[in-house]
Amino acid sequence: QKEVEQNSGPLSVPEGAIASLNCTYSDRGSQSFFWYRQYSGKSPELIMFIYSNGDKEDGRFTAQLNKASQYVSLLIRDSQPSDSATYLCAVKEGAQKLVFGQGTRLTINP
């Protein structure tokens, strides 16, 4: 199975700062990448998806993809305490299956 690696954290960021979450993947042929947010005891919630190299912005969130380096990241601007959660990187394998990373636990400090 293809691997998706994330730093498990915890990553601690002051409120209002930029949180940067990183993910690497093993399959050079991967085409579709997803970021999910998971609050403790809850289900994953889709934040963003990205298919093309470069940046994709949605509100305070920016996903960045570099296929040559097999690297995808998520930036959260103006971090809020409500952003404290575990962020899961997922890569599509084959037609439909998602392979998830371990997740990075993010804490935003007021």
Added chain:
Amino acid sequence: EPEVTQTPSHQVTQMGQEVILRCVPISNHLYFYWYRQILGQKVEFLVSFYNNEISEKSEIFDDQFSVERPDGSNFTLKIRSTKLEDSAMYFCASMGLRNYGYTFGSGTRLTVV
């Protein structure tokens, strides 16, 4: 916003018993999935289901597991003879034609004792 609904939210069962986890996917979605997450571990793929048949399954999804879409709305996961190591959160997910990522249900916490 449309939701994926899972029941029950928590199920406790004795080892060796059969359990059925239930899901109602989003109504116009065509692809259905079961994933599980053991406490503190990754979300793991179990099975995908499309056009009334399994399209892919993982090594975890052995003969003890089965899925059904009995009536066009419900999507069930059955574990025939539960083991202690089956204790996990089980998430159902569905996806529409646009393939923009899954919507997950709220999960069923299965505890095998």
